[in-house]
Amino acid sequence: MRILLINQTWFTKELRDMGHEVYSCGASPHLDITLPSPVVHIDQLLHALPNGFRPDRIVWLDNSAPMGIIGVEDCEIPSLFYSIDTHHHYATHSHVATCFDHALVAHKDYISELTQYGTPTTWLPLWASEYVESSSAKKYGAVFVGTLNRQLNPERVDFFERLQQIVPIEVLTGHFPSIFPFAEIVVNQTVKGDLNFRVFEAMMCGSLLLTEEAGNGLLEIFKDGAHLVTYTRGDAEGAAQKIKDLLANPSRMRSIANAGREEILAKHLPIHRAKTIEDILTKLNRRERPASRHYGAALSLISMSCLIEELNRAIACEITRLSFEAVRRGLLENARPNSMQSAFIMKICLKHDALTKQSDGAKLIKQFADTFPESQLFSLLRIRALLNEGKMSEASRHAQELATTTPLEVTFSTAEQTAQCLLE
Numbered sequence: 001m002r003i004l005l006i007n008q009t010w011f012t013k014e015l016r017d018m019g020h021e022v023y024s025c026g027a028s029p030h031l032d033i034t035l036p037s038p039v040v041h042i043d044q045l046l047h048a049l050p051n052g053f054r055p056d057r058i059v060w061l062d063n064s065a066p067m068g069i070i071g072v073e074d075c076e077i078p079s080l081f082y083s084i085d086t087h088h089h090y091a092t093h094s095h096v097a098t099c100f101d102h103a104l105v106a107h108k109d110y111i112s113e114l115t116q117y118g119t120p121t122t123w124l125p126l127w128a129s130e131y132v133e134s135s136s137a138k139k140y141g142a143v144f145v146g147t148l149n150r151q152l153n154p155e156r157v158d159f160f161e162r163l164q165q166i167v168p169i170e171v172l173t174g175h176f177p178s179i180f181p182f183a184e185i186v187v188n189q190t191v192k193g194d195l196n197f198r199v200f201e202a203m204m205c206g207s208l209l210l211t212e213e214a215g216n217g218l219l220e221i222f223k224d225g226a227h228l229v230t231y232t233r234g235d236a237e238g239a240a241q242k243i244k245d246l247l248a249n250p251s252r253m254r255s256i257a258n259a260g261r262e263e264i265l266a267k268h269l270p271i272h273r274a275k276t277i278e279d280i281l282t283k284l285n286r287r288e289r290p291a292s293r294h295y296g297a298a299l300s301l302i303s304m305s306c307l308i309e310e311l312n313r314a315i316a317c318e319i320t321r322l323s324f325e326a327v328r329r330g331l332l333e334n335a336r337p338n339s340m341q342s343a344f345i346m347k348i349c350l351k352h353d354a355l356t357k358q359s360d361g362a363k364l365i366k367q368f369a370d371t372f373p374e375s376q377l378f379s380l381l382r383i384r385a386l387l388n389e390g391k392m393s394e395a396s397r398h399a400q401e402l403a404t405t406t407p408l409e410v411t412f413s414t415a416e417q418t419a420q421c422l423l424e
Helices: 012-017 042-048 086-099 108-115 154-166 197-204 236-247 250-267 270-283 293-308 313-332 339-356 360-371 376-388 392-402 408-423
Strands: 002-006 021-026 057-061 079-083 102-105 121-123 140-145 170-172 183-188 208-212 229-231
Touching: 012 021, 012 270, 057 270, 079 086, 079 270, 086 102, 086 108, 086 293, 086 339, 102 108, 102 270, 108 121, 140 236, 154 236, 183 197, 183 236, 183 250, 197 208, 197 250, 208 236, 208 250, 229 236, 236 250, 293 313, 293 339, 313 339, 313 360, 339 360, 339 376, 339 408, 360 376, 376 392, 376 408, 392 408
Parallel strands: 002 021, 002 057, 057 079, 079 102, 102 121, 140 170, 140 183, 183 208, 208 229
Antiparallel strands: none
């Protein structure tokens, strides 16, 4: 197959070694192809690929950022979306996934989030990101390698501060291969119960992994007490006791650590994930994607616009326009939005007019309200649009239809407050 990987270089070597022609592209300079701007249409990208390369399959590898390539939702090339940071972005990814023919999710508990809009989804856990030799020479008893930032993760800071008061533990930063192999125990604490990279990396390095007892498939692929040891989330006292018990029984501790490493080598290397992806891509066909795919594309675009608005207003304006056009296409295909989609659709319309100083967004709001009269949100925003146009009698009529017993002034105020809330 000819495979285009977007955003990451993951599995490039493995897929090439398996005989596939692979290019990676995205915003980062270490990729084979660096995108010239924050937003590029997929057709533009395909025409710019070197050596006449035309992919048979497209794989979108999540980089925890909005999509920078538009038009994927209508591209005829079968495509696969790998959601890595689902635990942070599941609300967005559930919509973005509709733009693709199949989705992979790294954290099993979130499969239902991606399938709720009809996207076929497979659980594919993370992996040991690189091969590292273990070491019998240990410099540390127990370590944690990661960021302790109270603003970002106060629960983590509280946990490790309590843990350090009970048992010696090194809290370090740095690249894991220079630390993990020389630690008897690596302590892992998740953000949201996610099955994170640290699980696989610590075990790869031949250290005993002491991790939270979490969901997302952790104990489906590893056995507690055989490949790793778990503790109850937030229980610093319990975790400290397990550290003491393990260090007091080095033969058991190292036996579990060695078994964990062997399990990683047998099942959780990049080659294992690449083989699964190859199998899915081989069978992947272009499905009939839902009309709501346009709303998924629009959501990703407006998220990007909000991120860069302070840096480059002109680019943000163009991205908002593209998002607006995606919303318009969704309405043309009569895609009925749910409550979340309705909120960001209205945000896009309002933001479009605020940035462009035009009124096309107000016109589209009215079309949504006419098409989906049961939506109070659309009705409220239509009332606001009419008031802004000075059409008091028409706004009053719709306000009375929306809330028959509510004073007009209250409905008008609610409409304005709703708009301001969406814009913020």
